[in-house]
Amino acid sequence: METYAVLRMPQTINYGRHAFEKVGEESAAKGKKALIISDKVMDDLGNVSDCRSFLSKENVDSTVYLGVESEPTDSYVAEALDIFKKEQCDIVISLGGGSCIDTAKAIAVLATNGGYIGDYMGAKKLADSDPIPHIAIPTTAGTGSEATDATVITNTSNDVKMMIKQPAFMPVVAIVDPLLTLSSPQHVTAATGVDALSHAIESYISKQSHPMTDMLALSAMKLIVENIMTAYDDGENIDAREAMSLGSLQAGIAFSNASVCLVHGMSRPIGALFHVPHGYSNAMLLPAVLEFSKEASIKRLADLGRFFSPEASNDVDEDAADLAVSSVKELCLHLNIPNLSEWGIDKQEFDSAISKMSEDALASGSPGNNPRVPTQMEIEELYYVCYSYAFTTERTVR
Known part of the structure; x- marks a missing residue:
């Protein structure tokens, strides 16, 4: 250090x-x-x-x-x-x-x-x-x-x-x-679970990360990746709920000390202007932002990819990082995460707000912690991508 x-x-x-x-x-x-x-x-x-x-x-x-x-x-x-x-x-x-x-x-x-x-x-x-x-x-x-x-x-x-x-x-x-958490309905389990995963990922790839936060972020990512689908599909599974609670706690400590990045910077304006709950707005942005950030954080995203698929333990980092992005997309698809259009945000209103949202996102400081720091124009482009984003493994953000 x-x-x-x-x-x-x-x-x-x-x-x-x-x-x-x-x-x-x-x-x-x-x-x-x-x-x-x-x-x-x-x-x-x-x-x-x-x-x-x-x-x-x-x-x-x-x-x-x-x-x-x-x-x-x-x-x-x-x-x-x-x-x-x-x-x-x-x-x-x-x-x-x-x-x-x-x-x-x-x-x-x-x-x-x-x-x-x-x-x-x-x-x-x-x-x-x-x-x-x-x-x-x-x-x-x-x-x-x-x-x-x-x-x-x-x-x-x-x-x-x-x-x-x-x-x-x-x-x-x-x-x-x-x-x-047993009373959390399925859609809340999905949104808050991806929120916790976003915290773990962003604290791990953040420029402010350090060994103590890395330890917590890695543990949180593993717990969440291995249990979120079970908690979503079977809300009464207390073991999965317990693992998710622990993962969320660890991710909270990690990001509080290492900070969050571009996902959260872009997420807050969406919540403020269009009243999208924070967990959902993070989930709507996460796959596209990971695609945008991937080349600047290959090694760390490779660790995430190997949590999703342990059989990829011997894969080169580039392939494991690709696996991380595709796996997050598949997870959001399984959890029925909507894009911004599907949420019901009017396209004309969204287009009119993009300049303000981009300015507010940059002003928050969070994008500056991202491994690939975006310009305001790049943030605007990402907002457009996320509006009609398809949670499939084919799409790539350049």
């Missing part, structure tokens, strides 16, 4: 079946009253009630915000923060997917540091005061947000997804219980 590296993660990670039951014990060590950030689905499934019960057993009071209905916005943050203050809470617990977790991260920081969440973008404002303790409990195997120091919040005034990264946004405790 030419320079030193840093590895950050939550202070405590509770992982495994029934880990959810530890939320009361962890919370009691941090405060007396929790604001639970969740959504209606989690409430209907009884998970919010279970969480409050576990807290009550440890004499921790709680109140609930269930307003997270889509990708996290500054409006959700403002509403939840108001409840946090009025109820005089001293802990925040996120229970749900990445949207709930990212919303809670913003609450934890703003409660002690003040200001508007957008102030923290690009480190214009630093979180100098310790955040409120945040306990993150993911219910999908995908975002890895429970183990990252970043939050992505949409600015509702200009439709920009604000990627905000500072150590203060790291949850103090992560509770990863694969049993909570």
Whole structure:
């Protein structure tokens, strides 16, 4: 290594079946009253009630915000923060997917540091005061947000997804219980699973990668590649769900420290302007971006190809890298990942937005970590390709 590296993660990670039951014990060590950030689905499934019960057993009071209905916005943050203050809470617990977790991260920081969440973008404002303790409990195997120091919040005034990264946004405790993912419907399993795979791949090929993140990314890629199809085809298979949860967690730690690349840079504007869930927008872009990046990352993509097909262990790197790209395409096809057109995005509206999306993608900084750094024109061309992309093994992006 030419320079030193840093590895950050939550202070405590509770992982495994029934880990959810530890939320009361962890919370009691941090405060007396929790604001639970969740959504209606989690409430209907009884998970919010279970969480409050576990807290009550440890004499921790709680109140609930269930307003997270889509990708996290500054409006959700403002509403939840108001409840946090009025109820005089001293802990925040996120229970749900990445949207709930990212919303809670913003609450934890703003409660002690003040200001508007957008102030923290690009480190214009630093979180100098310790955040409120945040306990993150993911219910999908995908975002890895429970183990990252970043939050992505949409600015509702200009439709920009604000990627905000500072150590203060790291949850103090992560509770990863694969049993909570059993309720994920098939389409959510697909989108979040490819999201986790994107995290693992991008952290591995990122220019910011280092040996510690490589170790986690390689393990995550192997776990996800070997189990995502089973989790999708048989959602009750707890072994596959457990492997996906672990892979997502490892990928989260990896990309939080090595950063993501071009897929995520292009994905955020699609989500902000066309309200495509983050996992889906990543999946829609991943195969085409890997084709674009392949020649600059042959050796690393070859490692991915060999996870898909162990019999390719003796193949030359170029062939194994080709196998990685074709295998990701086949995976997306099997998982019924739509392209942007099939999602229902109007072509005229999409064409009109491409210039803004490309500018916003570059401004995020993520494309600069890609092994092949694109120009704005190349990003625009990739958007056009992805609009009507066919998830087959024949197509090649030049």
